[in-house]
Amino acid sequence: MTDFIAIDGPAGSGKSSVSKAVARKLGFGYLDTGSAYRALAWHVLDRGADTADADAVLAAVAEFPVRLGLDPDDRTVTVGEVDVTDAIREPSVSGAVSGVARVPEVREQVNTLFRSLVAEAPYPAVVVEGRDITTVVAPDAPVRILLTAAPEVRAARRAGELAGENAEAVAAALHKRDASDSAVVDFLNAADGVEVVDSTELDFTQTIDAVLAVIERIRGVHHG
Numbered sequence: 203m204t205d206f207i208a209i210d211g212p213a214g215s216g217k218s219s220v221s222k223a224v225a226r227k228l229g230f231g232y233l234d235t236g237s238a239y240r241a242l243a244w245h246v247l248d249r250g251a252d253t254a255d256a257d258a259v260l261a262a263v264a265e266f267p268v269r270l271g272l273d274p275d276d277r278t279v280t281v282g283e284v285d286v287t288d289a290i291r292e293p294s295v296s297g298a299v300s301g302v303a304r305v306p307e308v309r310e311q312v313n314t315l316f317r318s319l320v321a322e323a324p325y326p327a328v329v330v331e332g333r334d335i336t337t338v339v340a341p342d343a344p345v346r347i348l349l350t351a352a353p354e355v356r357a358a359r360r361a362g363e364l365a366g367e368n369a370e371a372v373a374a375a376l377h378k379r380d381a382s383d384s385a386v387v388d389f390l391n392a393a394d395g396v397e398v399v400d401s402t403e404l405d406f407t408q409t410i411d412a413v414l415a416v417i418e419r420i421r422g423v424h425h426g
């Protein structure tokens with residue numbers, strides 16, 4: 203059985219970059235669950251529909267040929283024949299994604315996909331990051347981490363990535379998305395047994411080391 207290393211947290215807390223680095227370091231797979239929600243939002247928009255329309259979202263998810271890899275060095279995402287890797291990071295998709303994430307049938311369908319990708323993974327473990335991995339997708343995972351950082355620090359990191367975008371607009375969009383998303387699943391408070399890593403005062407390398415320390419401690423305890 204492939205182990206889940208479950209990591210949740212709000213936007214810009216470092217989930218993707220830190221999880222990827224940890225997976226590389228340990229020779230594990232990496233699954234960015236947010237990219238599935240983003241790809242579905244892209245798919246809804248591509249069909250000329252609105253993600254606020256739950257019926258349109260359900261129609262789109264019924265025909266949603268998404269492909270996600272587990273290689274931490276290849277973040278390619280495709281929908282059918284279309285490579286959407288870059289398009290799903292566009293502000294238009296970020297602004298629309300919470301609409302698809304709030305539809306329960308969508309969550310069930312993508313969760314089934316995530317569990318089967320991990321079950322069939324050619325890795326001893328997969329670092330799976332998102333919002334509800336520690337609580338819904340893999341509540342029994344041996345390692346469960348909530349990665350947090352102060353809101354202004356998260357907004358500044360995301361604005362730094364989106365060069366050319368207005369920093370205040372990026373911050374406002376990020377906080378609005380967190381508010382919508384946290385009404386669906388709680389990723390601001392750690393569930394019982396979930397370890398908190400707060401990266402507010404840590405640089406990137408220190409954050410990776412903090413996550414590795416949690417994994418090594420828990421897996422060390424489990425496997426002697």
Ligand SMILES: Nc1ncnc2c1ncn2[C@@H]1O[C@H](COP(=O)(O)OP(=O)(O)O)[C@@H](O)[C@H]1O
Nearest residue numbers: 213214215216217218219359401404405406409
């Ligand atoms: N501890 C940290 N210190 C400084 N920058 C960081 C830290 N962790 C992540 N970053 C940077 O912040 C940005 C957002 O991180 P990302 O991994 O995309 O977050 P998330 O997946 O949670 O939205 C990236 O540019 C990343 O390199």
Ligand SMILES: Nc1ccn([C@@H]2O[C@H](COP(=O)(O)OP(=O)(O)O)[C@@H](O)[C@H]2O)c(=O)n1
Nearest residue numbers: 213214235236237239299300303332333334
């Ligand atoms: N497990 C997950 C992962 C993402 N999502 C949704 O997908 C969106 C994009 O997730 P993401 O992880 O790519 O976002 P960032 O934190 O990278 O900005 C979130 O804003 C949520 O709406 C979710 O609902 N559950």
